[in-house]
Amino acid sequence: MKNASLAVDIGASSGRLTMGSIVDGELVLEEIHRFENGLIKKKEHLCWDIDHLFNEVKVGLKKCAENGLAPTSIGIDTWAVDFVLLDENDQLLTDAVAYRDPRTDGMMEEVEQIIPKEMLYAQTGIQFQKFNTIYQLHYLKKHKPDLLEKATSFLMIPDYLHYLLTGVKTNEYTNATSTQLVHAKSKKWDRQLIEQLDLNYDMFLPIQMPKTKIGKLKKSLVEEVGLDMEVILPATHDTGSAVIATPEKGETIYISSGTWSLMGVESFHPVTNNIAMNYNFTNEGGIDGRFRFLKNIMGLWMIQEVKRMYDDIYSFSEFVKMAEETEAFDSIVNVDDARFLKPDNMVEEIRGYCRETNQVIPQSPGEVAKCVFDSLVEIYKQTVEQLEEVCGKTFNKINVIGGGTQNAMLNQLIASGTKKNVHAGPVEATSIGNIVAQFIALGELKDIDEARTIIKDSFDITLYKGSE
Known part of the structure; x- marks a missing residue:
């Protein structure tokens, strides 16, 4: 084994840090830390406790150091559509409001009056759901325009957590597409749609693809947790990582x-x-x-x-x-x-x-x-x-x-x-997909086909017969 990678997979109810390595041609997982997640009420909105989530990531990193584990890299995936905005001093302007918050009620219908439904789908290919990022941003434009005017960086939840790890701001592709603001064919932010909604195009960062190495842990964080490693973008949308692990x-x-x-x-x-x-x-x-x-x-x-x-x-x-x-x-x-x-x-x-x-x-x-x-x-x-x-x-x-x-x-x-x-x-598909994306970036695996072969050989797959 040359490398071990750490997947941080955070879902709506829990999160986990899992280390993966390839031993004798099989992918071996070791759970390092598991923690709870859930919605909290902040002011008038249902939110994610982003400080709690990052603290739990640090707890997991400290456990690695305490146990003598030194993974080569780390990557974070979460659910889609939710985000934070930062000001010119990189300070939070918004809480991490959750997609289940009712603030988007009626917003989808209002956006359809600005951008015809057929046009929006033809350009983005994204399913119409009332909690999509586009409708969350439209709510802010309508009800808190002064806040949007101060925003200089748009970061989705895993983007923000990666920023806290490295000090580097990125918008990762798989999660960015869930905003309904990325052009399906160009794979870039759709300036036309963003400007039609009177949003600030400049707050969106150049889109980075999975397997991109974005930097090392911040020096202050290395001193705090006792580890240094590379941060590599997985498919930060948890489903994007899970589908990689389809065997x-x-x-x-x-x-x-x-x-x-x-x-x-x-x-x-x-x-x-x-x-x-x-x-x-x-x-x-x-x-x-x-x-x-x-x-x-x-x-x-x-x-x-x-x-x-x-x-x-x-x-x-x-x-x-x-x-x-x-x-x-x-x-x-x-x-x-x-x-x-x-x-x-x-x-x-x-x-x-x-x-x-x-x-x-x-x-x-x-x-x-x-x-x-x-x-x-x-x-x-x-x-x-x-x-x-x-x-x-x-x-x-x-x-x-x-x-x-x-x-x-x-x-x-x-x-x-x-x-x-x-x-x-496999059961832990999301963590597995996160890890193998890092392995491909590190040269530990050649490509997705090789990863899927190893996944199929490494984990139990149960057959349920529906046809003879």
């Missing part, structure tokens, strides 16, 4: 299954026609200039919230077991209905939807859980059909990656519902 080199549908379900295919060209727009597919940036042609689906967020509404007295595995024992219950909800984005009570919201659509109302925890799982499968089936229509081909398998690979019931339901074999694994 298939051939054509396959993937589901990055976690808080969100990101379901789609890898493409070398954006698909921005009206059919793709009407089905609300997105063309998010991937590594090596690829595109993740996919659909964002609500995902396991719903069962996470159901668990919370039952005061966390049941584990996720217990919810699965109870759902399996509730075979006769078959009510379905539309998981992508905006009412499920951030309800006060997820269980009551599910019951309300069933009541309003004249379906049997789930009562027991098992019935609620089965309703969530069956509803996810229903939209996965629909998405498969739409993908095959838009792409003009039939896909034979589905790769499930991420935390949802551990839900055997859901994976078998996907296989049975879509009549396609489901290959589930």
Whole structure:
């Protein structure tokens, strides 16, 4: 082994630092530190505690030093769309407001009055979601224009965390595409769209691609944590990193299954026609200039919230077991209905939807859980059909990656519902994808194809049969 790399993967509910190295031709992972994340209320908004997140990154680095570990490089990935603004002195002008905050209510409709929907999709290829960065920025332009006037740097969450590590400001490509402000073909900020919205084009930085080495840790940070290493951009959009870890080199549908379900295919060209727009597919940036042609689906967020509404007295595995024992219950909800984005009570919201659509109302925890799982499968089936229509081909398998690979019931339901074999694994796809991007930059791996071969050989992949 020549190098070890450290992946910092931060999701909506937790974060982790994982070190990866290649030993005897296999990728070996070692978890260094795990910590909690969640929304906090600051003033009138739901926010991420960005100071807490960076402090936890430093805790993980100190643990490495204490354990005699000296990774060569580090890279950070997080969720998409959220950002901070810095002033001319590189001081924070904004909190890290979260995409689940209701400030964007009505903003998408207002932007459509400025930029026709068809034009916006043709140029960016990005799915219309009310929390996209473009609508968050439009809110600021409308309600806090003085703040925007002071902004000289726009940094997405992983961009800002990389800045705190190095003092170097960057906008990384895969996360930048989620703003709905990057031109799909040029892969650069779309000046026309930005100026149509009367935003300051100069606050957006030149876009950097995954595998870019951006610098070393700041000297003060080296002294604080006891380590020095190179900072390399992974695909900083966590789904971008996860899809790198899809263990298939051939054509396959993937589901990055976690808080969100990101379901789609890898493409070398954006698909921005009206059919793709009407089905609300997105063309998010991937590594090596690829595109993740996919659909964002609500995902396991719903069962996470159901668990919370039952005061966390049941584990996720217990919810699965109870759902399996509730075979006769078959009510379905539309998981992508905006009412499920951030309800006060997820269980009551599910019951309300069933009541309003004249379906049997789930009562027991098992019935609620089965309703969530069956509803996810229903939209996965629909998405498969739409993908095959838009792409003009039939896909034979589905790769499930991420935390949802551990839900055997859901994976078998996907296989049975879509009549396609489901290959589930690896679990830690995002950290793996983050690490292998760094390895390619360091010359430890040749390219994505070699990385995927090693990933397939290194981690258990479970087969769920949907067709013979």
